[in-house]
Amino acid sequence: MPKASRHRTIALKRIPDLKPFLDEIITRVEVPAYIDKDPVLFLHAYDDVTDKQLAGFFAAIMAWGRRDVVIAKVSELMERMGHRPAVFIGSYTEADRDALAGFKHRTFTEEDVHHLVLILNRILHEYGDFEAFWKSVRQQALTQQRELIATFHERFMAYHTGPQRTRKHIASSEKGSSCKRLYLYLRWTVRKNSIVDTGIYTFMPASELMIPLDVHVARHARRLGLLGRKQNDWAAVQELTKKLRLLRPDDPAVYDYALFGLGIADITVPEEIIINKRIP
Incomplete structure (x- = not known):
């Protein structure tokens, strides 16, 4: 007998029943102590808004694996930039490449960072800052009815x-990627009235954010019956975010704290709300 193509899911009318449990987790996880243990700290480390934008972007796209390792590698990269990412990137030329020599984090190499910095340099010179570029992108996406x-x-x-290999570090939903790291960056920069997220961007409302889908968020969403799809791809992001909007239409990405929090905090999930008990 073939395996089921999807996990069991909770009935839509029962999703609001999860809100008190998930909201309580948010109050425990979205606290000041979260910042120092998460790559979001790089948006809190600088006073200059462009430094925040750029340091946060690298922190997000390098957010693979253990958070302490990510923090260590982003710290190294910021040190190589003299802890002035806006100045370093804004004035960067091929002659400055020695500052990046030997840098490596997972599949990121010196060459990848070099070309990403060159791209950002061109964007800064054309748009003035990174948010202005994002605003132009959103306007085009809305006009074209595109993600x-x-x-x-x-x-x-x-x-x-530069080389084709560098392209893989910038995800695209049209290629099926969950785009977790880019939506993590947007959660950090778009959400307002948060202790953790900075809200430095105003070009889009939090209601348009999608859930940053990592393996922990996906696993707990499936346990609770909020996600039936078995692949961690763009279709899964759409499915989960649509259901989270039933809980907070204006701020669905806040539930990243609840679902991620289940993986990092000592929280017992009541048996009666677990839909897929075989998922550990």
Whole structure:
């Protein structure tokens, strides 16, 4: 007998029953102590808004694996930039490449960072700051009725003149990616009235954010019956975010704290709300 193609899911009318449990987790996880243990700290480390934008972007796209390792590698990269990412990137030329020599984080190499910095340099010179570029991207996406990150990928990579390998670091929903790292960046920069997220961007409302789908968020969403799809891809992001909007239409991404929090905090999930008990 073939395996089921989807996990069991909770009935839509029962999703609001999860709100008190998930909201209580948010109050425990979205606290000041979260910042120092998460790559979001790089948006809190600088006073200059462009430094925040750029340091946060690298922190997000490098957010693979253990958070302490990510923090250590982003710290190294910021040190190589003299802890002035806006100045370093804004004035960067091929002659400055020695500052990046030997840098590596997972599949990120010195060459990848070099070309990403060149792209950002061109964007800064054309738009003035990174948010202005995002605003232009969103306007195009709305006009074309196209997903934001797919448009961002196309526009961002239009400045790229380097090797094909660097392109894989900037996800696109049109290629099926969950786009977790880019939506993590947008959660950090778009959400307002948060202890953790900075709200430095005003170009889009939090209601348009999608859930940053990592393996922990996906696993707990499936346990609770909020996600039936078995693949961690763009279709899964759409499915989960649509259901989270039933809980907070104006701020669905806040439930990243609840679902991620189940993986990092000592929280017992009541048996009666677990839909897929075989998922550990």
